[in-house]
Amino acid sequence: MDLNGEKRLTLTLGVTLLILLLEVVGGILSNSLALLSDAGHVLTDVFALGLSIIAARISRRPSDHRATYGYQRVGLLAAVINGISLFAISGFIFFEAYTRFVTPHQIDTSLMLIIAVLGLAGNVVMAFIIGREHEDLNIKSAWLHVLGDTLSSIGVIISGIIISFTHWLYADPLASIIIGFVILSGSVRVVREAAGIFLEMSPAGFHAEEIAKKICAMSEVMGVHDLHVWSVAHHRIAFTAHVWIHDQRLSETEGIRQRIEKLLTEMGINHIILQFECAECQNGELYCQIHSED
Numbered sequence: 001m002d003l004n005g006e007k008r009l010t011l012t013l014g015v016t017l018l019i020l021l022l023e024v025v026g027g028i029l030s031n032s033l034a035l036l037s038d039a040g041h042v043l044t045d046v047f048a049l050g051l052s053i054i055a056a057r058i059s060r061r062p063s064d065h066r067a068t069y070g071y072q073r074v075g076l077l078a079a080v081i082n083g084i085s086l087f088a089i090s091g092f093i094f095f096e097a098y099t100r101f102v103t104p105h106q107i108d109t110s111l112m113l114i115i116a117v118l119g120l121a122g123n124v125v126m127a128f129i130i131g132r133e134h135e136d137l138n139i140k141s142a143w144l145h146v147l148g149d150t151l152s153s154i155g156v157i158i159s160g161i162i163i164s165f166t167h168w169l170y171a172d173p174l175a176s177i178i179i180g181f182v183i184l185s186g187s188v189r190v191v192r193e194a195a196g197i198f199l200e201m202s203p204a205g206f207h208a209e210e211i212a213k214k215i216c217a218m219s220e221v222m223g224v225h226d227l228h229v230w231s232v233a234h235h236r237i238a239f240t241a242h243v244w245i246h247d248q249r250l251s252e253t254e255g256i257r258q259r260i261e262k263l264l265t266e267m268g269i270n271h272i273i274l275q276f277e278c279a280e281c282q283n284g285e286l287y288c289q290i291h292s293e294d
Helices: 001-030 035-059 071-102 109-131 137-166 171-198 206-214 252-268
Strands: 221-233 236-245 271-277
Touching: 001 035, 001 109, 035 071, 035 109, 035 137, 035 171, 035 236, 071 171, 071 221, 109 137, 137 171, 206 221, 206 236, 206 252, 236 252, 252 271
Parallel strands: 236 271
Antiparallel strands: 221 236
16 A cells, blocks of 8 residues: 555545544434444444554555565555454444333434535545545555445435435335345455465456466467465455476477466466476476375
8 A cells, every 4th residue: 555545544544533423422412323334334444444544554565574575465454454343343233222112212403404404515525535546455445444334324314304204114124124234245355365365365357277377378388277266455456377398498498487477467467476397297287295204
């Protein structure tokens, strides 16, 4: 994440703190669970944004002997923590919504609507600050939080309007449940993507077998094995492979290496390690395994 991204997160954090204060006070005074549920979501946003800012500063550190790939995965760790925290807040919202269904509470809809509209305006401002285009998972998770807040504010406004005109008090806990599912959905996406990187699974859109076929389509290449593709960090993809070629001098392999690297770079792979060999893998498999001999 660059300094510009960090500044956007810091500015967004300031707006989020203001919205949190308004929604907590407004939720208590109006007795609206939907508004307090949205405030609970905003509270997790404050935690998430603060954690993301700290992670952004650490992730800018250069590679060293302790982290030869750099510190980008600190941001991924922050994204996982942020996502898991949303699971907890969703469970709390669902529980409180259930109690409101059992025992409906009277709500000051006028105050509820005023606070919700102010919250919606703040979320729209934050959405413009962060923007939709982001390469960093920290920024992406922050944008998903803001998007969830925006939808939550709209849900609170709709429930407030329904209660004002129909006096149907169940609209408040119903809106809370919808907010809870919005929060849960966003958290699952972030955690799933970050977990995939931590587990070093193949990034979306990259199929090892298909990449091997493209490399083997080159006339100089006789085979590919021990091929691995994974994400070091968000949008930082690494690739390693053993390439089987005809027996030749090392200097003569330079042209083959450049063509393979060009192919992989065009796919979006930015960290490439190739090992040329003049003998086929004994296992004859795409993914070689080293077996110890008895």
